[in-house]
Ligand SMILES: Cc1cc2nc3c(=O)[nH]c(=O)nc-3n(C[C@H](O)[C@H](O)[C@H](O)COP(=O)(O)OP(=O)(O)OC[C@H]3O[C@@H](n4cnc5c(N)ncnc54)[C@H](O)[C@@H]3O)c2cc1C
């Protein structure tokens with residue numbers, strides 16, 4: 001028999017990430033030519049509780065491989081019966097293309113979470129917000145704005161979205177609707193060019209200082225949340241830094257954590273350089289690919305693999321997202337995760353290699 005789920009104050013049972021993990025697709029919606037929204041309901045009646053801006057990690061079985069990917073919940077916690085994700089097709093990407101081409105209502109996926117802290121509810125409360133998104137980076141901003149709209153919050157929100165063309169503006173109708181009905185929400189767009197069926201009459205080009213000033217004249221007074229492709233976020237960061245913006249009020253979310261920040265990279269190098277006679281090095285074998293790396297006990301298995309030039313799936317590198325989850329065939333590790341794995345998975349021999357340091361020779365099923 002299933003364990004009794006947690007009951008919420010409303011009398012509904014809440015989605016409990018430790019026990020619930022199966023989601024059924026209820027609907028697939030086309031947003032733009034290369035973006036679709038997938039709406040999910042839990043297999044059993046549950047209400048989802050999460051902060052707007054958080055993400056789920058999904059498990060996919062594609063061509064005999066288990067692949068993990070994170071997707072921000074684009075729907076709002078104020079509508080707790082379903083969760084939606086909004087996915088952009090990435091050229092050559094196994095999961096986004098599978099979702100777009102193969103995934104249909106009625107099909108099921110396993111998911112872990114919600115996780116993450118990219119939300120205005122968990123950052124210091126401020127009177128004025130500026131949400132800046134590029135492409136599919138709109139999803140956390142959309143969840144926050146939808147939630148403010150549903151709750152009729154008087155939260156001064158300026159939403160700036162950048163796209164290639166007007167046809168690529170995700171959620172444009174809904175954003176315009178919310179801005180019309182709630183005076184504390186304002187929306188501005190910038191497009192690089194026209195689409196085949198619509199000439200763009202709004203602001204054109206990239207989000208330079210001039211464009212930002214035109215869309216958000218008071219940007220210096222706001223708390224800024226940014227999400228989008230890495231070059232987009234770097235450009236926004238540079239514009240704000242050059243303007244003397246107080247970066248303690250700047251928050252960004254990356255959809256690709258693969259590249260370590262310079263500080264993190266330095267920390268890995270330093271840890272590895274600390275090789276002395278006191279530090280034991282263990283042998284890590286990746287069973288499927290028959291590759292072997294040496295891993296000092298003070299660095300993670302993921303870092304040791306990277307240093308040896310082996311690319312393994314990973315995202316957050318912090319034990320949070322679950323992307324690097326792998327089966328440990330043998331050996332001991334010390335794992336310090338932040339919620340990216342459930343106890344029952346640990347009991348079944350799964351580990352997160354981004355936050356596991358070897359305590360013996362280890363064999364991994366990868
Ligand atoms: C916390 C978090 C939240 C995320 N939320 C969303 C979301 O709401 N919507 C969404 O569409 N995606 C989101 N992603 C990205 C998502 O997890 C996948 O990386 C993406 O769907 C591509 O997966 P894939 O398997 O098709 O391609 P991958 O195998 O991941 O990538 C294929 C190739 O494309 C590159 N690539 C991957 N992602 C991008 C990108 N966004 N832009 C340009 N190149 C890329 C990779 O480096 C690789 O070369 C999120 C990622 C994280 C870490």
Ligand code: FES
Pocket residue numbers: 313314315316317318319320321322323324325340352353354355
């Ligand atoms: S990469 Fe996110 S948990 Fe390991």
